[in-house]
Amino acid sequence: MKVRRTEVVEIIVDRIDLLEKVKELRVKDDEVVKVMEKIKQAGVKMLRNKEWKEVDSVMYKERKVYVPRDDKLRAEII
Numbered sequence: 155m156k157v158r159r160t161e162v163v164e165i166i167v168d169r170i171d172l173l174e175k176v177k178e179l180r181v182k183d184d185e186v187v188k189v190m191e192k193i194k195q196a197g198v199k200m201l202r203n204k205e206w207k208e209v210d211s212v213m214y215k216e217r218k219v220y221v222p223r224d225d226k227l228r229a230e231i232i
Contacts, residue, residue: 175227177211183222186213
């Protein structure tokens with residue numbers, strides 16, 4: 155029997171929902187855009203043996219939320 159865990163992520167700092175910013179900025183990260191195009195073309199939610207996955211407009215890489223390459227956002231998260 156496999157056990158599946160459900161994760162709900164919400165990160166709010168100074169009234170800013172960082173997860174929403176991650177969703178917004180993903181379309182500005184070239185790596186994510188390429189992966190999203192491949193996922194869309196293949197008609198799947200997962201790519202490259204589970205390396206990339208999209209769930210509720212959030213990209214995961216190797217089972218971790220992928221934070222787009224945006225220095226300001228990454229600094230806010232840190």
